[in-house]
Amino acid sequence: MNMDWNHLDVYQYREKIALKIPCYRMLYDMMDRLLTVRLNMDEANVAVVGAGGGQELLTLGKRHPNWSFRGVDTSAHMLNLAQQRLKFAGIQLKADFIEGEVGQLEHQYDAATCMLVLHFVRDKRKFLQDIAARLPQGAPFSIASINGDIYSETFSWQMKAWKEHMLANGISEQEWGRFADSIGKHSHPIPALEVEALLEESGFTNVTRFFSAYLIDGWFAVKGGGKC
Template structure:
C-alpha cells in the first residue's frame, strides 16, 4: 500500500472492519502499559503513529504523558492529527515524518509502541534494534504484526477464514484480493517464533504474546533486564 496516497484517509474507517477485536487490541495494550509504566508523566515513542489509534487510546487516559509520533507518511500523520482534533484530545505530542532510525538517540523513551507496522518492514532485526536503542532500561515495548509461515498450510487456512471475516463485515472482495496479493510483495510476515527471537536479540526480555486474531499477534516486552 502507498501510505502517501490520498486513499489512506479511508484507513481508519475500514481497519476495525478488517481486524477482529481491533479496538480490544489497543485497549489491552493500554492496560498492560499502564500497569507496567505506573507513572503520572511519561515520554512514549509511537512508531508508525499515522492513523492515530495509539495516540487516541493513550491520550484519553494519560493526559500528562508526552508522545513522539514517528511515521514515514505525511498523509497518515495528518490523519492522526485530524482524529485527535475531532475527538477533542489535546496531547503534548511531536509528529515527526521520518524513519525511527533517524530519531536522535540522546533521549531515552520511557515506553514505545509499534502496532501493525513490522510486517511492512523488510530488515526487521535492524528496525527493532533502532527502537531498542532509543528506550530507557526497563522500558516496556508493545508490538503487533501479521505473522506466519507463508509456506505452511495453516497460514492459508487462516487467510481463508480471515477473508470470510472481512467479507462478512462489508469489505469488498476486490479489496480483500488486493490485500491477499500484497502478502509477500508489499508486506513481509515472518513466523511468530522469529519475531520473538528478534526481540530477544535486540535486547528485550519478558517477551510475551498478549493478543492473537487470525494472523495478527501482539507482544509486550521489556528493554533490558527489568523485572
C-alpha cells in the same frame, strides 16, 4: 492494509481498519493497560513508531492526559490523518511528529509502541534494534504485526478464515483480493516464533504474547536489564 501510504486514499484507513481486524479496539485497549501497569507513572514520554492512523495516540491520550508522545511515520499523509483524528476527537496531546524513520528519534523514552507496522519492514532486526536503542533498561514495549510462514498450509487456512471475517463485515471481494495479493510483495510477514527471537536478540526480555487473532499477534516486552 495494502495501499500506498502516501496516497490520499489513506484517509479511508480509519473507516475500514476496525472492520478488517478482529477485536481491533481491544488490541489497543490491552496495549494501554499493559503499558499502564508497567510504567505506573503519572507522566511518561512515549515513542509511537508508525504513528500514522493515530489509534495508539487516541487510546493512550484519552487515558493519560499527562503523558507526552513523539510519533514517527514514513508517510506524511498518515501523520496528517493521525492529527485529524485527534482533533476530531477533541483530544489535545503533548505530542510532536516526525516524518521519517525510527533512527531519526533522538532521545530516550519511557516506553514505545509499534502496532501493525513490523510486517511492512524488510530489515526487521535493525528496525527492532533501533527501537531498543531508544529505551532505557526496564522500559516497556508493545508491538503487534501480521505473522506467519506465507507458504505454509496453516497460513492458507488462517487467510481463508480471515477472508470470511472481512467479507462478513462489509469488506469487498476486490479489496480483500488486493490485501491478499500484497502479502509477500508489499508486506513481509515472518513466523511468530521468529518475531519473538528477534525481539530477544534486539535486547528485549519477558516477551509475552498478549493478543492473537487469525494472523495478527501482539507482544509485550521490556528492555533488558529492568526488574519485572
